[in-house]
Amino acid sequence: MAAKDAIRRHKTELQDILCLDPQRILDRVFQTSDPVLITQREYRELKDINKDDVEGHVISLVDKIMDKGEDTCKRFLDLLQTDEDIKDTFPDLEKIQWNIDPTLLKRTLDDTKQTNHGGPVQGKRHKDDQDELTSTPTGLSVKNINIVNNNNIGQNNTVAHGRLQKKPRYADGDDTVAGFVHRVTDIQTSKKSCRYFNAVIQTGQEEFHRAVIFSAAKHRSFSQAANNSTPVKLSRIKKSWSTSDDTFDILVSDISFMAETTVPFIPKPPTASVNMDIAQVLKMGPKEMIGKLQARVICIKDGSHDMIKSGGEDQEIKECWISDATGQVVLRLWNSQINRIAINSCYEFSNVSTRRQTEFYLTCTKQTSITPVADLEIPHHLSMPNSVEEPLNATSGPIRFVRLTNKRCCEKCDKSQKDIDPQSVVVHRCEGCELNQRVDSYASIVSGTVMMTTSTGEVDLTVPPSPLTAYLTSGDLLHLLKDTDELEKHFLVSPSFDVVYNASNLLTKIQKTSAVAENLRALTDEPHS
Template sequence: MAIPSKKAKTGDETVVGHLHSVSPIKTSRQNARYFEAMLQTGREEYNRVVCFASEKRTQFLQAAENSQAVKLVGTRKGVSYSNPGGYDILVSSHSRLDVAGDLSFPRRVPRDTDRMTIAEVLALGPRQRVGVIEVRVLQATASKVVQVQGTPVELKSFEVCDQTAQTGVTVWDRLIPLVQEGNCYRFETLTTRKEGDRTVLCTTLSTVITITTTEVGQPASLRPVTARADETVRGPVTGVQIVAKPRCRRCHAGQENLLIKLSTHRCERCAILQHTAAYMVSYSGVLIVIGRDGEERSMTLTNSAVLTYVKDHSLSSSALDVSALEETVIATPELEVTVNHDGMVVRFAALDGEAVAVQSGQGNVVLDTEEASTSYAVGGDFEGVAELLYED
């Protein structure tokens, strides 16, 4: 008896509107390629479009750039978790994009791509997107590394404000070195989550952080925040262990067999052949220093601390050669280490400002040490944060 072939899911919904914010091609955890967009279906109504036919992106992009009203034919409507009052529009290879005539409502850019204030953020619920916001960083409040299925995830929380209000922002691995207390920054593409009764911000894979040239003000009164001060330890290094974890930029899978002597490497999950230099790397490890009191201090190395050390000492050519990095650290006569109350290294550097560079024996491949990621949910005080990081 012949087995009937499986039919692709098709839809019979037709929706019209204005397209906005067409995303780059993304890869899901199931290795499906897709892109997203926003469809304005009313004067102030917006619905997310998820298209699983990546070849249609050029057509979507042209319609958005030309401000053309469109008709999406053969789509399906799905439950929206980011917009409880709306729905997601699911587009497949069987769907069709046609040019529509004049609509009864004007084209308007979605609010979440506009600049927002912290007061407006506090009025939002969880899992809402914030397009652009400018803030002043008041202080760091928490720093944590959570082991999730063997992968270290570093998270750091800051209190931030503008002229309207104050809230918190959680920054993840690759972006942590970009944020310093006392500076003003422009954050693009954030998401929200609830921390008790307060709405706070969280970075995502698409977040861009730039320092602002203009000062950001602060409200008339600030919410008091208690945070234990960091400690500075100075002395010679007696031991160091650095672990480097390469990850695929496309599917974020860890790589166990990447050889930096080779110019290319095939991802061990999505099987895409890529230049070795295109893989991201994140760090963890242990640093042991003799303090002024003569006692050894064993401290946990964080990804952001090693990234900063590699960048400040021009060691990116040895980014994955952990032996060369370890030799460079231990050959330094004396280190200045900033460590928090949990024993995590926030920053470390040679006291004289120069590290003794050790020649890498693994060639000259320079990997991207500015990005590191994981796609798992984490527990404890950061429950649900990692999920938000990957909601682009």
């Protein structure tokens, strides 16, 4: 069987295994040379992938290897089967039956080396490819992880000046930790329908470890331990080397168990639970949590307003600039969070996360809370954003066509409900978190499209939920959210509206045109004799 065909045949199984430590396999593939498997540019692109979970990094890596052809696939398989560090880190690779003739792999590798040593080296790295590599935290995978003893952890590597260096190995058989539980998240569901949640385990006065719990049934016990500051012992867990520091993460499964215990230290919130300023935040890496941050909203970026697909759901996003006495940064808001802020107002933002794509920014999470605070002193040079915002469009006129849809969403998990009829049922079990709730407790999320007739022609606009909700709130019309037919009629019978929209034709503000403005416009539009 050809190497590329073998990878394709075992692609899902291979990706599940490599997701245990995606940064490790990416670093090791990048370090392979003579010739290189991936270039410096490809390494950076793969490392910076923005995915809902870390499987995206591994899937893209395997796809890129396959796209490079048969010879690259053979060298990749040789790395998986012969590299001692890879074999230690991913012991389950030995279970894959590749059915590849080892002599074929060796012959291909020898031919490649001979070609490269005898002539121009193909794929030779540029000088800037030798820069020191830094490992970026990519989170933990939720892919088919078996909880085993610590003797399967293997050795971890750091990359410094192009050389792999071993990290110290923890004692074999240490599959128990004791301490306090902090920051238990809600239950989440991965792309492959695996339910899990995260927490932080304090194992010393100044020692904290990330934990991923692959057992939704344990959520209640972890939450109680966190709320009551009860010291616990976790047994039959696995320690997995962290991709962001020289310690380990904790993986908990169905066979793990928790018991109360005593520890020689007192509970202390993790660093991310204390107040931080923007200067400290700007020094953090991507995908790190921030406990509390107080800042003023100095600019709302209407040009960034957009509707995207995330987790299979339509999501509304909008960005703003926030500032404190030490700096300024962009914050991304989602869905109902958009209407919770106002320009020049000050807030405490808790449980936000850092991100980096082309630029560094913050994003709200499902656990984020936004609380108004007293006015903050902001230096003059930080009271305006350090970038120019996109220009917006404004127009007025009647709405000629309208189509609105009402989506019922669980306020606990944000899952939209497909099977819910508020006219015939009183309670409904959420299709996401599976909590049984009153039907009227589900949020009504209304969005759609309109076509307006203006003085310059007709314009089609996308109407997201937040400006529509803001309009109805200001006019004491929120009751119309429950009846889209009546809401559509309201827009069609009203004489005229003033709207603002961005370059994507997404409506950002809407209000009724005043009677004075309508009369002035009528006079202006009348033909002169």
